[in-house]
Amino acid sequence: MGFCRLTLPKRLASLDREKGSFGARRAMQWVGALMLGAGLAACAGITPESSAAAKEKVVAERAEQRWQLLVKGDVDGAYEFLSAGSKAATPLPVYKAKIKPGIWRQAKVDKVNCEAELCKVEMKITYDFRNMKGIETPVPETWIVENGSAWYVYR
DSSP: OOOOOOOOOHHHHHHHHSTTOHHHHHHHHHHHHHHHHHHHHHHHOOOTTSOHHHHHHHHHHHHHHHHHHHHHTOHHHHHTTBOHHHHHHSOHHHHHHHOOOSSEEEEEEEEEEEETTEEEEEEEEEEEETTEEEEEEEEEEEEEEETTEEEEOOO
8 A cells, every 4th residue: 555645735735833923823723624634535545446465455454453353352343344335234232242252263265256345255263162262163254345444234
């Protein structure tokens, strides 16, 4: 991923140097904050039109991050990776009641395939169950690209 350099135009920067101009200085701060926010979104965000490789990279990273939280037992943190539609359909208390952490030992992304705004992820999850240790199983997931990032679609 490339980096963007954020700079203020000279006309705006000169506002900050004017002595006794509190209003201009305040305006300069707001403009700078807005430009920084817009610049960061443009630099780091992905869209459905982004390349498949760019989307697959972001989705793989976010899927791994979400599962690391689940392995640690942080269900609240994992919930933050859900898409807006998933959160609307499944409030946090319902999600917490359905997710039972504590059995998963490891999670890794096996493969990711993205088309337009939809990505299919194949995870390999290692868990323990009763006397059986180190069971590895594939877990398919669906992720959606929206609002500049990738979000897990909870079903």
